[in-house]
Amino acid sequence: MNLMLPDTGLLFWMTIIFAIVFFILAKFGFPVITGMVEKRNKRIEDALSAARKAEDALAHLRQEQERIMDETRAEQARLLQEAASERESMMAKSRDEARIEAASIIAEARQRIQEEKESALRDVRREVAMMSVSIAEKIVRKDLATEKGQMELIDRLVSEIKEPNTPDVMN
Amino acid sequence: MKPIKIILFLIVLFSWFHPLYAEDVSGRQYDDIDVGEILFGHVGDSYGWHITEWNGQHISIPLPCIVRSSSGWHCFMSSRLEHGHTYEGLYIAQEGKYEGKIVEHSQDGTEVRPFDISITKNVASLIFTAVLLIILVLLTARWYRRHDASQEGAPGGFAGLMELMIMMVNDEIIKPSVGEMHYRKYAPYLLTAFFFIFLCNLLGLVPFFPGGANVTGNIAVTMMMALFTFIAINLFADRHYWKEILWPDVPLFLKFPIPIMQTIELFGLISKPFSLMVRLFANIMAGHMMVLGLVSVIFVTVKLGPVINGSMTVIAMLFGLVINCLELLVAFIQAYVFTMLSAVFIGMAHQGDAHKEIS
Numbered sequence: 001m002n003l004m005l006p007d008t009g010l011l012f013w014m015t016i017i018f019a020i021v022f023f024i025l026a027k028f029g030f031p032v033i034t035g036m037v038e039k040r041n042k043r044i045e046d047a048l049s050a051a052r053k054a055e056d057a058l059a060h061l062r063q064e065q066e067r068i069m070d071e072t073r074a075e076q077a078r079l080l081q082e083a084a085s086e087r088e089s090m091m092a093k094s095r096d097e098a099r100i101e102a103a104s105i106i107a108e109a110r111q112r113i114q115e116e117k118e119s120a121l122r123d124v125r126r127e128v129a130m131m132s133v134s135i136a137e138k139i140v141r142k143d144l145a146t147e148k149g150q151m152e153l154i155d156r157l158v159s160e161i162k163e164p165n166t167p168d169v170m171n
Numbered sequence: 172m173k174p175i176k177i178i179l180f181l182i183v184l185f186s187w188f189h190p191l192y193a194e195d196v197s198g199r200q201y202d203d204i205d206v207g208e209i210l211f212g213h214v215g216d217s218y219g220w221h222i223t224e225w226n227g228q229h230i231s232i233p234l235p236c237i238v239r240s241s242s243g244w245h246c247f248m249s250s251r252l253e254h255g256h257t258y259e260g261l262y263i264a265q266e267g268k269y270e271g272k273i274v275e276h277s278q279d280g281t282e283v284r285p286f287d288i289s290i291t292k293n294v295a296s297l298i299f300t301a302v303l304l305i306i307l308v309l310l311t312a313r314w315y316r317r318h319d320a321s322q323e324g325a326p327g328g329f330a331g332l333m334e335l336m337i338m339m340v341n342d343e344i345i346k347p348s349v350g351e352m353h354y355r356k357y358a359p360y361l362l363t364a365f366f367f368i369f370l371c372n373l374l375g376l377v378p379f380f381p382g383g384a385n386v387t388g389n390i391a392v393t394m395m396m397a398l399f400t401f402i403a404i405n406l407f408a409d410r411h412y413w414k415e416i417l418w419p420d421v422p423l424f425l426k427f428p429i430p431i432m433q434t435i436e437l438f439g440l441i442s443k444p445f446s447l448m449v450r451l452f453a454n455i456m457a458g459h460m461m462v463l464g465l466v467s468v469i470f471v472t473v474k475l476g477p478v479i480n481g482s483m484t485v486i487a488m489l490f491g492l493v494i495n496c497l498e499l500l501v502a503f504i505q506a507y508v509f510t511m512l513s514a515v516f517i518g519m520a521h522q523g524d525a526h527k528e529i530s
Contacts, residue, residue, distance in 0.1 A: 034362075
């Protein structure tokens with residue numbers, strides 16, 4: 001029996017059997033399996049990349065959040081500072097205003113007092129004048145009640161007119 | 172120390188039991204045992220499927236013989252030809268050029284071989300392997316048909332195991348060897364070849380009925396496998412590949428008046444599948460021979476006395492165990508190597524496109 005001599009019958013059957021096996025497996029067997037596995041691998045890859053993308057987005061969001069927080073904090077600090085300075089300036093301004101107001105009020109009051117004083121003095125002067133006039137009248141009337149008195153006065157007046165440089169004794 | 176003790180114990184045990192057995196069989200079949208006949212009988216092909224011997228009776232499964240002799244087609248069961256019987260002028264030659272094959276007497280009295288496409292033991296084993304392989308792969312494929320792979324995860328159990336192996340061959344052997352561009356076209360063939368060879372190898376290692384046939388250790392089977400690979404390599408090869416063979420880039424005198432390079436390339440073309448054929452055949456054949464030879468040692472040493480026979484039995488069994496484990500590995504490696512080399516050769520026939528891709 002020669003082992004190196006291929007047998008015709010076996011060659012024939014091997015061809016047929018292998019062809020059938022190949023046909024069936026190549027049509028219904030392996031491509032289905034490899035195709036499905038590839039599909040699954042693709043799905044897993046997609047899922048992984050999606051997860052990576054989501055992670056990135058999340059990281060980005062966190063960064064954004066951080067940034068917004070920082071900004072808010074800075075804004076808050078700025079607002080507080082602004083408010084403080086505003087208050088400061090407002091207080092200073094109102095103080096100034098109050099000072100000016102007070103000064104003007106005082107000045108007005110002083111002026112009115114001055115006016116009051118002046119008018120009061122004027123009244124007093126007028127009163128004194130009236131009184132002195134009336135006193136003078138009374139004195140004059142009493143002096144002039146007699147002839148002698150009248151005459152003396154006329155003389156004095158005449159002399160006075162004559163010598164206008166002489167100081168007025170009466171006043 | 173311990174393994175040696177166990178071996179010694181076994182030797183003593185076999186020596187004790189042996190005399191009964193030796194007396195029973197000695198002087199009859201086992202005295203002049205023909206190891207060569209046993210070996211070649213087991214690794215060769217036969218018309219019936221011999222299973223075992225029981226009380227001196229051969230138990231074998233008769234297989235259909237399909238023969239076209241000078242008197243037309245004959246179809247009968249192999250049991251009709253047992254023990255040298257002649258059926259319709261056909262008989263199994265006991266010696267000569269066609270020993271063990273169906274022959275007939277021609278007009279001038281010489282033995283001639285008719286056209287013989289009998290379902291022999293190897294063919295039956297091939298059919299069994301083919302059916303088993305189709306069932307295994309289609310069962311796996313059914314899982315994928317029933318489940319939506321884009322929605323569910325990986326299969327478990329049997330389909331998972333098959334998927335693991337299929338994807339291993341697909342991704343580790345075929346894809347890198349053939350190349351990303353073309354591997355899809357060749358993957359079904361290479362996968363079929365891998366699993367067919369692997370399953371045949373494994374079944375060949377099973378010592379009892381559905382297995383045990385030396386299918387991939389038969390040159391006809393490996394020849395057809397190599398031929399399919401040859402077709403796969405050359406049928407869809409690109410222009411670049413044919414140019415390398417028919418008009419390679421060498422000085423003109425090497426290829427024009429006398430086609431030296433073309434001859435060398437042609438040898439290369441044929442030697443590739445030839446090496447595939449011989450490698451698979453020789454490896455599997457040698458494995459079967461070794462295991463059978465070691466088992467034969469037990470029967471050959473019967474007449475050398477119980478002690479030697481007993482100790483040789485233990486040694487033969489230990490060696491047989493080691494060789495069988497090795498053969499399991501070889502069963503895988505040879506399927507792997509056949510597939511990988513086929514893939515590499517196919518990849519070499521598509522290098523032109525790859526060059527274009529790169530440039």
